[in-house]
Amino acid sequence: MQRPSAGHDQVTEATDRAAKTPWNPSLPDPFDSALRRLRLEGAIFLRAEYREPWAYESLSGPATAAILRPGTERVVLFHLVSSGTCWVQVGEQEKHWAAAGDVIVLPYGDQHTMGGVGASEVVPLLTFLEPPPWNTMPLLRHGRDGAQTDVVCGYLHSDDVLFDPALRVFPPAFVVRPEGTTGAGWVRANIDFALAQADASPLGPDAINTRLPEMLLVEVLRQHLATAPAADHGWLAALHDPILNPALSAIHTAPERKWTVSDLARVAVVSRSGLDERFRQVLGRSPIRYLTEWRMHLAEDLLTSTDLGVAAIARRVGYDAEEAFSRAFKRHSGAPPAQWRVQHPLRASGMADPSAGVAPE
Known part of the structure; x- marks a missing residue:
């Protein structure tokens, strides 16, 4: 089997009047202003090392939200692929592939499966994830002895209409690659900083004083939404x-x-x-x-x-x-x-x- 590489959402040419972002692509004013007004709360909450072959099924959306943000019914999940290749799938829908430097987004926090290139039995996440509370950032290890895929995972919560599951503004899962070397470097540098802070913190990941998850999601949404219809209207x-x-x-x-x-x-x-x-x-x-x-x-x-x-x-x-x-x-x-x-x-x-x-x- 030929090893697949990832496909990605693309950004159209930016309009002259749009505000610049850290990645340098831009959006028409209505999108930019709306994304800047987003009220987001979240954190990077775990790292994972998966070795081929591997596959797992996450918890349900409500169960995930109950662990990460008690009192809410859903959270936005994202997975940054640091190295290797993997796929994500929600229900019986298509698999989306991602490679190093890509960001996988599950905007409604739906239950999903993830896996690597090789065929593998799908196991429940809780077979290798220790339940919280976590004193340090969890490190998940799963799979056998093949090629390794490294993933950094995070979550966010927002009551904004953009994340209303009834509207389905976004697909259940999508993959975005930061634009150019500037975008990739910006994400990589911030992820490295957050991980270093997590390792140094005696209180675990909740003690990290960084807006990385919010900034990351806003930039990913900005890139994904740039191709949506009526971007220059209301x-x-x-x-x-x-x-x-x-x-x-x-x-x-x-x-x-x-x-x-x-x-x-x-x-x-x-x-x-x-x-x-x-x-x-x-x-x-x-x-x-x-x-x-x-x-x-x-x-x-x-x-x-x-x-x-x-x-x-x-x-x-x-x-x-x-x-x-x-x-x-x-x-x-x-x-x-x-x-x-x-x-x-x-x-x-x-x-x-x-x-x-x-x-x-």
Whole structure:
């Protein structure tokens, strides 16, 4: 088996009026200001050394939140891959691959599985994780005697609408690579600092006086959201809009459904004309155009971080016919999906023919 490398979310060209970030990509003002207003609390809470072959299943979302932040029902999880290669999967959905320098984000803290390149039995996390309280930062070791993958894990909590599971602004899991050497160096330096502080602290990871997790997540979200539709309009405002919120929730939760304006209007409890007018006022496009752009946004994510074939991706985003999906994708991205995947600079290697409808064996 050829060892796969990671695929990643990409950032479009920045607009001139956007504020700069530590990684140097930028976003239009509505995104930047909204991300700067995010109220986040969290910490780096463990390190892991996994040796091939290995795989495990996490606790449920509520159980994870109860351990990391008692009194809450969900937390945002992230895994920074320091070395090696691994995958993450939520439920029966596709596997997302990540390599050294990548950040894996589980925005809703869903139960998930992680594993390495080789085939392995999936074991429960608690078989090798000592339950808290922790006096020092936990170090997890799991697997056999093969190649090692090192991961630093953290969590954050926020009540912001961005992390409302009903809206599904984000996929259940996604992978981002910091842009360029500056981005990678910024993340690496801060992670090294946090780990050094954790090792030196007699009170364990909760004593670390650093905003690293918050800064890390904001930058990762900034990079991921840069390709979302309506980035230069009131997309974030739409999430708070009483009419658009339920319609967006429906689209984000089930992009594969054959939505019509009438269907979405019924969900939002407004007339077809009222919904169309609201979309155009706040988002600058019709409901169907937004639906199409959101599907293309998801398709790009699937093409760059999974080994799903084009036909499978087409079905995942609401197209019965691969040809219709390819035409829509070309209009949106400038190239057919198979060609776009090949030309993508961070495209995963070791895949099956990207034009095929099945994943590799």
